[in-house]
Amino acid sequence: MLGLFSAFLLLYGTSLTLDKKKGSDPMNLILLGAPGAGKGTQAEIICAKLNIPAISTGNILRAAVKDGTEMGLKAKSFMDAGALVPDEVIIGILKDRLSEADCANGFILDGVPRTIAQAEAIEKMGIRIDKVLELSVADDVIVNRMGGRRVCEKCGASYHIVNKKSKVEGVCDCCGGKLVIRKDDQPATVLDRLKAYHEQTEPLVDFYRQRGKLAVIPFNDSIEATTAEIMKALEA
Numbered sequence: 001m002l003g004l005f006s007a008f009l010l011l012y013g014t015s016l017t018l019d020k021k022k023g024s025d026p027m028n029l030i031l032l033g034a035p036g037a038g039k040g041t042q043a044e045i046i047c048a049k050l051n052i053p054a055i056s057t058g059n060i061l062r063a064a065v066k067d068g069t070e071m072g073l074k075a076k077s078f079m080d081a082g083a084l085v086p087d088e089v090i091i092g093i094l095k096d097r098l099s100e101a102d103c104a105n106g107f108i109l110d111g112v113p114r115t116i117a118q119a120e121a122i123e124k125m126g127i128r129i130d131k132v133l134e135l136s137v138a139d140d141v142i143v144n145r146m147g148g149r150r151v152c153e154k155c156g157a158s159y160h161i162v163n164k165k166s167k168v169e170g171v172c173d174c175c176g177g178k179l180v181i182r183k184d185d186q187p188a189t190v191l192d193r194l195k196a197y198h199e200q201t202e203p204l205v206d207f208y209r210q211r212g213k214l215a216v217i218p219f220n221d222s223i224e225a226t227t228a229e230i231m232k233a234l235e236a
């Protein structure tokens, strides 16, 4: 019974993500936003609400290599040579992943596509995208948020000078270790990453706007309010 069912999904799953909506109204989504805009948090909440998986390139790449799929082996040959995995291989792995049964209701892509070339590859491969959500947060807000993060250098516990203070400033509640700013959270590093985002990924906002798929989610400090905005955009 179960075998028959998975065989059915295997046959049916591929066409499901490619063809027009069928009955259950799958939601194929892309989540865009600068590093620090809260993508991970929102992806997790939306996935639970809609019962769809969040898919990031890092995870599917690792899984494909580990499982030794055709695309995975291709990717591995580039990685072993110390080269970047080309877009066609990444998007090929993505396509394989999206044909799995858990994507029948849809999916959220987080961190892919990263560039116009990847977005074009997704189109070319016939992967249907219903809506692209852009979490729009001003750079200075992101710098302030990330600049306020503190990490215990001994046990790794994380704090925030505004949102999650330690009992004693600069000292870890758990182990008494010293709280430091990670290199990734230093304003200079954050600004560098924002610059890369604006240059590489932001053109995607226009790409999907032109295709009538973009929904801009304005910044809100409350996680719940942001989720509510996203759900509203999905119903529209």
Ligand SMILES: [Zn+2]
Residues within 6 Å of the ligand: 152, 153, 154, 155, 156, 157, 172, 173, 174, 175, 176, 177
């Ligand atoms: Zn600690």
